[in-house]
Amino acid sequence: MTTATIRPNASPGGGQPGSPAADQWPDVAAVPGGPVRALAARMLLHRIAARLPIRVQAADGAVSGSGDAESPLLRIRRDGPFYRRIGAGVTGLAEGYMAGDWDSPDLVALLTVCSRHLTTLVPGPLLRMRRWYAARSPAAEQATLEGARANIRRHYDLSDDLFALFLDPTMTYSSAVFAAGDTLADAQQRKIAALLDLTRVGPGTTVLEIGTGWGELALQAAARGAQVTTLTISRAQCAKATARVAAAGLADRVDVQLCDYRQATGRYDVILSVEMIEAVGEPYWPAYFSTLDRLLAPGGRVGLQSITMPHDRMLATLSGHTWIHKYIFPGGQIPSLEAIRAALDEHTGLRIGADFPMGDHYARTLDEWRTRFLAAAEEVGRLGFDPVFRRMWDLYLAYSEAGFRSGYLDVHQLLLQRP
Numbered sequence: 001m002t003t004a005t006i007r008p009n010a011s012p013g014g015g016q017p018g019s020p021a022a023d024q025w026p027d028v029a030a031v032p033g034g035p036v037r038a039l040a041a042r043m044l045l046h047r048i049a050a051r052l053p054i055r056v057q058a059a060d061g062a063v064s065g066s067g068d069a070e071s072p073l074l075r076i077r078r079d080g081p082f083y084r085r086i087g088a089g090v091t092g093l094a095e096g097y098m099a100g101d102w103d104s105p106d107l108v109a110l111l112t113v114c115s116r117h118l119t120t121l122v123p124g125p126l127l128r129m130r131r132w133y134a135a136r137s138p139a140a141e142q143a144t145l146e147g148a149r150a151n152i153r154r155h156y157d158l159s160d161d162l163f164a165l166f167l168d169p170t171m172t173y174s175s176a177v178f179a180a181g182d183t184l185a186d187a188q189q190r191k192i193a194a195l196l197d198l199t200r201v202g203p204g205t206t207v208l209e210i211g212t213g214w215g216e217l218a219l220q221a222a223a224r225g226a227q228v229t230t231l232t233i234s235r236a237q238c239a240k241a242t243a244r245v246a247a248a249g250l251a252d253r254v255d256v257q258l259c260d261y262r263q264a265t266g267r268y269d270v271i272l273s274v275e276m277i278e279a280v281g282e283p284y285w286p287a288y289f290s291t292l293d294r295l296l297a298p299g300g301r302v303g304l305q306s307i308t309m310p311h312d313r314m315l316a317t318l319s320g321h322t323w324i325h326k327y328i329f330p331g332g333q334i335p336s337l338e339a340i341r342a343a344l345d346e347h348t349g350l351r352i353g354a355d356f357p358m359g360d361h362y363a364r365t366l367d368e369w370r371t372r373f374l375a376a377a378e379e380v381g382r383l384g385f386d387p388v389f390r391r392m393w394d395l396y397l398a399y400s401e402a403g404f405r406s407g408y409l410d411v412h413q414l415l416l417q418r419p
Helices: 034-052 079-088 092-099 106-117 124-128 146-153 162-168 183-199 216-221 235-247 280-297 311-317 323-328 337-347 359-375 379-381 386-405
Strands: 055-057 072-074 206-210 227-231 254-258 270-274 297-310 351-357 410-417
Touching: 034 055, 055 359, 079 183, 092 323, 092 386, 106 311, 106 359, 106 386, 162 235, 162 359, 162 379, 183 216, 183 297, 183 351, 206 216, 206 280, 206 379, 216 227, 216 235, 216 254, 216 270, 235 254, 270 280, 280 337, 297 337, 297 351, 311 337, 323 386, 337 351, 337 410, 359 379, 359 386, 359 410, 379 386
Parallel strands: 055 072, 206 227, 206 270, 227 254, 270 297
Antiparallel strands: 297 410, 351 410
């Protein structure tokens, strides 16, 4: 299976649905064969639609499914390619959306229904055969020192201007925490304040941040009087964060380093890591948590914000190579709370001292991001990202929001301390 390398198209905004550039999107441009698999996929989809409150509209306009007129609609634009893609493998449905084979008037609602029934969508015998046909993670995407840098380049180094189109002015790319009347920027500041309060960051505190992003958390910690060292392996984010620190007049309090967490040195009163563990990769969780333990000073606190998923689903996806891995987050793995606790118990002296789950807030955050992204379609095109990329990111943001709305995904702010 081809691993996608996403880059701006040489012809900004070029291409039409169903005609993706074969050099950039080989597995989207190619429609697989396999009429028998396509027939099986058609039967399976209509079996699913008969059990769930959804509707399926064929290319000729015929509608099937158990849903009523208010139920989410999956609208097939090209029957043949649609069924051949989903018959060919687990990434086929998403690649069909990228190609324009199908769409939905309410994509989040459709995906939320599917997410709520995820474990029963595929019949048991087919699910048990998954290990025989599901793609495995490529060795090149393992989060070694070099592999982690390559993985990060494929997502976070796409374009600062792209992220600026849908993030708030703080350039914060993680779940916000909303209160009544909050704008997205207000809610992101609220999230950051909550994490700094949880870990008691204040004047004289030495802080290590693992995963700089575009620098807002480091800036806010320094504004409280802390001395901050922040680590990133993204060259683009390192440059942007360094410039923001200088513009804020905080260069004497914030040291932005292009450094992998495994190579960090020193001892710190507080360690902060916001939605970075998801990029670490399950084989490297022991190294990640051991590093937190090694770098934390006696009496210190760790503020960890992590997306989580149910433990059984995490175990089922550990070795698989999903559409999200292939196109969005190579090498990543969302942990479960059980996996975090087990890694802490086995590899550190740290334990969870406080837990704030906030999945509903992430659903709203993603809704805000997707609304902004779709509204900025022309600007995204002018940056050089073609229609296939725009449909891919539309699906990624909608798929993620559906995960939180259904409860399949959650996100937690955790306080880690030595007992």
